[in-house]
Structures are given as structure tokens and as C-alpha cells.
Amino acid sequence: LSVCPGQRFQIVYLKSHLQDSLFSGNDLLLNPYLASWDELIKFLEALGPIVGIISQEIVSKTAIIRDLAEKADTEAKKKWTQRTELTNGSKVDQMLPNGYSSIRSMIIWELEKGVVDFQKQTGSGCRTLLRLHRALLWLHNFLQELGREEDVKGNLRKPSDLCRETYQRTLARHHSWLVRRAAELAFLAIPERPYFYKLVCVKTQAEMSVVLNKVVRAIELVYVRTETALQEHGMLDLP
Numbered sequence: 001l002s003v004c005p006g007q008r009f010q011i012v013y014l015k016s017h018l019q020d021s022l023f024s025g026n027d028l029l030l031n032p033y034l035a036s037w038d039e040l041i042k043f044l045e046a047l048g049p050i051v052g053i054i055s056q057e058i059v060s061k062t063a064i065i066r067d068l069a070e071k072a073d074t075e076a077k078k079k080w081t082q083r084t085e086l087t088n089g090s091k092v093d094q095m096l097p098n099g100y101s102s103i104r105s106m107i108i109w110e111l112e113k114g115v116v117d118f119q120k121q122t123g124s125g126c127r128t129l130l131r132l133h134r135a136l137l138w139l140h141n142f143l144q145e146l147g148r149e150e151d152v153k154g155n156l157r158k159p160s161d162l163c164r165e166t167y168q169r170t171l172a173r174h175h176s177w178l179v180r181r182a183a184e185l186a187f188l189a190i191p192e193r194p195y196f197y198k199l200v201c202v203k204t205q206a207e208m209s210v211v212l213n214k215v216v217r218a219i220e221l222v223y224v225r226t227e228t229a230l231q232e233h234g235m236l237d238l239p
């Protein structure tokens with residue numbers, strides 16, 4: 001593996017972005033949430049070209065939310081500039097209200113703007129977040145299984161089997177037949193354990209368990225908060 005800062009997957013970055021997103025009691029900051037996905041995408045891309053292609057879908061989902069945030073920011077800036085020009089005309093940038101700073105602010109903002117459609121498919125941040133959220137459950141389950149120590153007989157399951165099983169019990173139900181077939185192809189090419197040891201910079205399964213379990217717990221906190229926020233607004237089935 002060639003080391004290129006910012007390009008290669010680094011589990012410490014993933015953990016710190018996840019932790020950074022856990023702002024206030026029940027909310028999540030969107031920037032670090034999306035930054036966590038940037039790291040997870042690097043992780044997925046390291047698993048081979050087919051997984052890499054499939055994970056482009058995640059790249060485009062994160063891009064949708066970032067674009068919406070940028071548009072909202074530009075809009076807000078215009079309004080603020082008009083207001084401050086009437087008074088003293090400067091230093092407004094730090095005070096900009098942005099509907100996309102956290103997942104709860106995004107939910108409220110999009111509901112107020114009427115861009116969330118509960119009947120038909122749209123490009124809202126909320127329905128996009130729901131797609132990422134569902135995919136995160138799969139990654140959570142996969143990393144959790146990968147982090148388990150040997151069973152009583154001293155056996156370790158193949159990562160590719162773990163990947164397939166966790167997919168089938170989580171994300172698969174939300175996917176079309178075609179996407180499920182594509183995922184099957186990707187699972188065939190999932191590398192063996194030693195590759196994952198390298199990826200997370202450890203030498204043994206015991207060490208990998210320690211490292212992965214910490215990340216899995218951080219993902220759990222993020223997942224539960226997203227789930228609660230979406231559920232409170234009846235958004236767990238957005239088309």
C-alpha cells in the first residue's frame with residue numbers, strides 16, 4: 001500500500017469524524033457526518049474495483065447533500081448581505097444561518113421549504129440521508145462481524161461471507177434485483193483477512209477486534225441518532 005496522506009483509508013480519521021459529528025444531546029453535525037462517509041468510501045474503494053464502482057453511489061449521495069448545503073448557504077448569504085448593508089455592511093460570514101448544519105436542522109429546514117415528498121421520489125437531503133443511513137447499518141454490521149474473535153473452535157469466517165450475510169439481512173431489502181446481483185459480484189472479490197489487517201494497520205485478529213469495536217461503537221451512536229431524528233418525523237420510508 002502506498003502512503004499518500006488524505007488518500008489512503010485511515011481508521012483514526014474515521015473515528016474522529018464520527019465523534020466530531022456527535023454534537024449536542026440528540027443531533028448530528030452534517031459536515032463531520034459526511035466526512036465520516038468520505039473515509040468509509042476510501043475503505044470501500046480499497047476492497048477492489050467492483051466494490052469501488054458500487055461505492056460511487058455513496059459518493060453521489062454525499063455530493064447531493066453537499067450541493068444542497070452550498071445552495072442554501074449562498075441563498076442565506078444574499079439575504080444577510082442585504083440586511084447588513086442597511087446597518088453597517090460588514091462581517092456577516094460567521095453568523096450565517098444554514099439549514100444544513102445538522103441533520104435535525106436539515107429536516108426542519110426541508111420540511112418548512114416543502115421539499116420533502118412523502119409520496120414520490122425527490123432529490124431532498126432527507127431522502128438522501130435515509131439512503132446513507134441504511135447503507136451505514138450494513139457497514140456497521142459488517143465491521144462488527146469482522147471484528148469478532150475466533151469462535152469456540154478457533155474458526156474465523158471469510159470476510160466475503162460476512163459481507164454477503166450482513167448485506168442480505170440489512171441493505172438488500174431496499175435494493176432492486178439488479179443492484180442485489182451487482183452486490184453479489186462485488187462480494188466474490190472481497191479480500192481475505194490479512195488484507196483487512198493491513199488496511200487497519202494491525203497484525204492479528206485480536207488487534208483488529210479492538211480497533212474495529214471502537215469504530216463500531218462510534219458508528220452505533222451516529223446511527224441511533226439519525227434513526228431517532230428520521231423516525232420522529234416519520235421519514236424512515238421516504239421514497
Ligand code: 1PW
Nearest residue numbers: 044051054055057058131132135163179186187
Ligand atoms: C463491501 C462490499 C460492497 C460495497 C458496496 C458499498 C456501497 C453500498 C451501496 C450500494 C449501492 C448500490 C447501487 C445503488 C443503489 C441505489 O438504488 C440505492 N442506494 C443506496 C445507497 O442504497 C437507493 O438509492 P435511490 O435509488 O433510492 O436513490
